[in-house]
Amino acid sequence: RYAPGLTPITQAQGAATLTGKSLTISAPQGRIGSIRLSDGAVTIPQFQRRGTIVQVSARAVGEAAAMASLLDMGDLRLFSKAGVAPQRLSGAADVRIRIERPTAEVAGPDALRWSVSGGIERAGLADAFLGEDLSGASLRLEGDNAQIRVEGPGDLGATRLDLVWREALSGGGETPTLILASGVADAAALELFGIDASGLLTGAIDVDVRAVGQGGRFRVFPTAEAGWRIAEFRGDGAGLSLAGEVTVDKEGGLVSADFPRVEFQGLAAFSARAFPEDDGSRVEVRGPFLNLQ
Secondary structure (H helix, E strand, O other): OOOOOOEEEEEHHHHHHHHOOOOEEEEEEEEOOEEEEEEEEEOOOOOOOOOOOOEEEEEEEEHHHHHHHHHOOOOOHHHOOOOOOHHHHOOOOOOEEEEEEEEEOOOHHHEEEEEEEEEEEEEEEEEEEEEEEEEEEEEEEEEEOOOEEEEEEEOOEEEEEEEEEEEEEEOOOOOEEEEEEEEEOOOOHHHHHHHOOOOOOOOOOOEEEEEEEEEOOOOEEEOOOOOOEEEEEEEOOOOOOEEEEEEOOOOOOOOEEEEEEEEOOOOEEEEEEEEEEEOEEEEEEEEEEEOOO
16 A cells, blocks of 8 residues: 555565665556556655655556546545546546655645646546536646646537646635636637627637636636636637626526627627626627627
C-alpha cells in the first residue's frame, strides 16, 4: 500500500536497493485494478526515522474513468472536490502520478502531497453542459494539492471548442473555478447559452466564453438557484459582434441576459437586456441605430 484508502498495487515486479539508512524500490511493472503501471519507484530516504517522507511515483495507463476513480479515493478526492463523478468520464489516459506521505501510522489528510500530469485521448464527459456531452477531446491534465487544470480541443455537442478548465482545490478565494472556451459556433450552438439567434444569424461566428464561479459542480459554474452564469461572453463574426453575460436555469431556460454591445453590420448597433415575463420573455433594446425593415 502506497497511500491510505487507495487501491493497493498488485502484480508488481522489481528490485530493492538498501544503502545506509535509505531504501529505494524500482518496479518496472504492476497494476492497480485495471490500470497498468510502469516506471514505478518508491524512495524512503530515512526509513529508520519516524515520520520520514515516502516518495512514490509511476506511469499509469488505463481508462479515464478508472483513473479518475483512483484519484478520487481516500484523502485525494480529486474529482469529488470538483463536482465530477468519475463514471461520467471516458477516454484513454496516460499520466504520471507522484505521491508523498509520511511514514507515521496516523497522519492527517494535509500530510498527503500528490501531483499528476499527462493526457487523455478520445476524452469525453457525459452531460458536460445543459445535457450536451463533451466528446472527441484531446486533453492535457495537470494537478496537485492546490489545483487541477485540464485543457485541449473537444466537441460540445456539434460545436468544436478549445477548452480550459481550472479548479482550485485549496486556498479558498472568491472565484476558485474557471472555464474558458473558444471556437466557432452557429445559431443552434448559441442556444446552449440561452441565446436565440436563429432569426438573426446564418453561418458561424467566433465564440469566446470565460466563466468564473464557486465550483461545487463541473457543469459550468452553478448559481445559487442551480442554474449557470456565463460571464464575459463575446462573439465576433462576419457582420456580427456582441459581448455580454447570460444566466440560465438548470433546464437551460433564460433567467437574464445583458449585452451592452450588439452590432449587426448595416442593421443595428444597440445594447440589449432580456428576462422572463409572464409566459414569454421581455427584451429591452437601447441604442443609436436599429433597422427593422
